[in-house]
Amino acid sequence: MIDATAxxxxxxxxxxxxxxxxxxxxxxxxxxxxxxxxxxAQIVTPKDAQFLLYLAGIGxxxxxxxxxxxxxxxxxxxxxxxxxxxxxxxFDRREEFLDVARRNVHAAGLADxxxxxxRDVGAEGIDLTGQDAIVLDLPEPWAVLASxxxxxxxxxxxxxxxxxxxxxxxxxxxxxxxxxxxxxSVELLERTLHVGDGGTRPEFDMLGHTxxxxxxxxxx
Numbered sequence: 191m192i193d194a195t196a197x198x199x200x201x202x203x204x205x206x207x208x209x210x211x212x213x214x215x216x217x218x219x220x221x222x223x224x225x226x227x228x229x230x231a232q233i234v235t236p237k238d239a240q241f242l243l244y245l246a247g248i249g250x251x252x253x254x255x256x257x258x259x260x261x262x263x264x265x266x267x268x269x270x271x272x273x274x275x276x277x278x279x280x281f282d283r284r285e286e287f288l289d290v291a292r293r294n295v296h297a298a299g300l301a302d303x304x305x306x307x308x309r310d311v312g313a314e315g316i317d318l319t320g321q322d323a324i325v326l327d328l329p330e331p332w333a334v335l336a337s338x339x340x341x342x343x344x345x346x347x348x349x350x351x352x353x354x355x356x357x358x359x360x361x362x363x364x365x366x367x368x369x370x371x372x373x374x375s376v377e378l379l380e381r382t383l384h385v386g387d388g389g390t391r392p393e394f395d396m397l398g399h400t401x402x403x404x405x406x407x408x409x410x
Contacts, residue, residue, distance in 0.1 A: 192206070192208050192209075192213065193208065194206065194215065197215050200215075202215070202216045202217050203215070203216060218298075220266070220267065220270050221236065223266055223270075223297075223298040224236060224263055224266065224267075226297075227261055227262065227263055227266070227294045234260075234263055234264040234267075234327060234351055234400075234401070235380075235397065235400050236267075237378050237380045237397065237400075238351060238378060238400055238401055238403060239263065239264050239267040240267070241376070241378055241403055242264070242267075242325055242349045242351065242403055242405075243267065243268075243271050244405075245347065245349040245374070245403060245404070245405025246323035246324070246325055246347045246348070246349035246405060247322070247323060247346075247347045248268065248271050248272065248322070248323045248325075249271065249272075249273075250271075250272060250273035250275060250276060251272065251273060251275040251276045252271070252272045252276045252322040252323055253272075253276065253277055253320060253321050253322045253323075254268050254272055254276065254277070254278045254279070254321065254322060254323045254324070254325065255278075255279045255280075255281070255316055255318055255321050255323075255324045255325075255338075255341060256268055256278060256279070256280045256281065256324075256325045256326075256327070257280075257281045257282075257311045257316065257324070257325075257326050257327070257328055257331075257334055257338075258281075258282060258326065258327035258328045259280045259281065259282035259287055259288055259291040259306065260282070260287055260291065260327065261287070261290050261291060261294060262280075262290060262291030262292070262293075262294035262295050263294070264325065264327060264351075265278065265280045265291050265294075265295055265304060266294060266295055266298050266300060268280075268304075268325065269295060269298070269300035269303040269304050270298075270300060272303060273303075274302075274303065276303060277303055277304075277305070278303055278304045278305070279304075279305045279307060279318060280304055280305070280306050280307070281307050281308075281309045281311050281316070282306075282308065282309075283308065283309065283310040283311075283312075284308075285308050288306045288307075288308060291306065292304075292306050311328075311334050311337070312328065312330055312333040312334055313333075315334070315336075315337030315340075316334065316337045316338055316340075316341045317337075317341075318341045319340070319341055320341075320343050321341045321342050321343060321346060322342075322343060322346050322347075323342075323346055323347050323348070323349070324338045324341060324342060324346070324347075324348050324349075325348075325349045325350075325351075326338065326348065326349070326350045326351070327350075327351045328350075329357070330357075331350045331352060331357070331361050332360045332361050332363070332364035335348065335361070335364050335365060335368055335370075336368060339368055339370065339408055342408045343408075344408060344409070344410040345407065345408065345409065346407070346408050347405055347406065347407050347408070348365070348370065348405065348406050348407075348408070349403065349404065349405045350403070350404045350405075351401045351402075351403060352401060352402050352404070353400070353401045353402070354402075355402075357402075358375060358402040358404065361404060362375060362404060365404070365406045369409075370406035370407065370408060370409075371406065371407050371408075371409045372405070372406060372407040373404065373405070373406045374404065374405050374406075375402055375403065375404040376402070376403050376404075377399065377401075377402050377403070378400075378403070379396065379397070379398055379399070380396060380397040381393065381396040381397075382396070
């Protein structure tokens, strides 16, 4: 535990000596926020979260709905991306997950951009309209796609995260049945490099399969 009172009013990079150790304080970046999330459910990794933003076309000012709040990692990324002029509505059917996600988003300083709602969107649908993007991190995203399409504005996009091939196939099949266009599925693999003078090589371990990412557009 560190008493950071002495840093109030000082610029980023200020030094604090505390209990025999020296610290340098900066404003947290998005990656810093994600590193300290309290986890109750498995989170969407940063490599996947950033590409979901791309697939869903999410940027400053966007109105976004998310289903499957989990621990709030993806919620934090979405709230960061939409900026102060945007808004995120995050659904989960379990109050205990929403509570963890709510606290993590609050700790990131982004609570004013997110509304949390308890709702089983698989059974009850997404009761919104005029959304620019919808992101689904659910075991059965295909069950939500029809109501997600209705919730989107024309030209709006859906992005899904599915861990298995069977989930991916059923999700894409339903997207095509509903007439969604520009359907695209990808998998991202992350491999770090060990960099040394004359000895640069890939690391032996890598972050391999985490999930399949799919994006599609609503076209009226």
